[in-house]
Amino acid sequence: MPRPGGAPVVKGPVVPPVRVALAEAVHALPRDPGRLAYEPKFDGHRMVLFRGAAGEVVLQARSGRLVTAAFPDLAEAARALPDGTVLDGEVVVWSGGRTDFAAVQGRAAATPGRAPALARRLPASYAAFDVLAADGADLRPAPYVRRRERLEALLSGLGPPIQAVPMTTDPDVARDWFETLPAVGVEGLVVKRLDEPYRAGRRAWRKLRHTDTRDAVVIGFTGPRERPSALVLVLPDDDAPVVSGPLAPRLRAEAGAALRGLPEPVGGGTATAVGVGEVAYRSVPPALEAEVAQGTTRHTVTTVLRLKGGGERGG
Incomplete structure (x- = not known):
């Protein structure tokens, strides 16, 4: 029987979905x-x-x-x-x-x-x-x-x-x-x-x-489009969206200006915000990037440090 979306069933000793092996961050070359x-x-x-x-x-x-x-x-x-x-x-x-x-x-x-x-x-x-x-x-x-x-x-x-x-x-x-x-x-x-x-x-x-910061792709936002409260991001090596920590006032204005240059949001989804739980967000095309830092505490918060330019690539 086909899986949802028409994906074929894989038979064998290792079948989807599988949990992948992960890596722990270190700060010196072992x-x-x-x-x-x-x-x-x-x-x-x-x-x-x-x-x-x-x-x-x-x-x-x-x-x-x-x-x-x-x-x-x-x-x-x-x-x-x-x-x-x-x-x-x-x-x-x-x-x-x-x-x-x-x-x-x-x-x-x-x-x-x-x-x-x-x-x-x-x-x-x-x-x-x-x-x-x-x-x-x-x-x-x-x-x-x-x-x-x-x-x-x-x-x-x-x-x-x-x-x-x-x-x-x-x-x-x-x-x-x-x-x-x-x-x-x-x-x-x-x-x-x-x-x-x-x-x-x-x-x-x-x-x-190389650094404790990473580049992430913005796929959505919470709050008003003109001054978003937080950005919804996808980070390298992980397709699950994360909600950033609250944006600083300067970044709220910058993000609002950047979002105005993108097509009008259509649809949305939900993602997990640390300390809040599941929150709804509005989607945008994956055309904007942000430099982020992630904390190392038990509840990892993703903090947006700055926005980066990026041309629209379609979706």
Whole structure:
């Protein structure tokens, strides 16, 4: 029986939705010779790719939402994978020689009717960094070093748009990546233990970012459009919307001016605001970006530091 939205049912040992492995932030490069692997952390959307035993393809966002219809180019490319393959990775869109997170969010928000045209205009790439299943076998209990070998074997003859992220076990090479790759939109490094299984839903990996601030895409607002109380944001690596903390008076005025330049809001949704719960918001096209900081307390508050320009990319 098809799933809601026409998505096919995937049969096998690893089926959607799955909980993904997560990473805990660190502030210095971990070093443990012979025991750690280092990967660049791309600025995109987390996605699990399923190639079923009967040839079906399903794409799942980190939240568990199925996004196959929004990425027809990646769904078609995934048909070249062997049956029974499940990959974990990051969707990115390249623009001007670097990753463009606003473009990725525009793709993710596309309706099925607009998705094919957006795929032609803003083609997506898939940076695979783990394999959860191959040939119908669940590989999550296997150590990372074995999963990495299998991932490289699976993708060695495939080529773009599905490729394995670079990996090194040399901390000096990783340090070079950390210092040079921000120019192409890499926000840091992910560090994994070579002997560790894939721990779904747990922060077993570590991530080292360049700064404590991040760029997010504005997808909505609360309060009046002329002086919004808060912005609703999508952050890299997570498709679930978050409500920012209350905007400072200066930012309320700036956000109001920026929102006036966008099409009139149509529709909306609900998102979780820290200390408040679920709140309703009005939607806007993913055309505006904001630099944000996130607290490290038990209840993480996302604070908007400044607004950034961005051209409309469609939805």
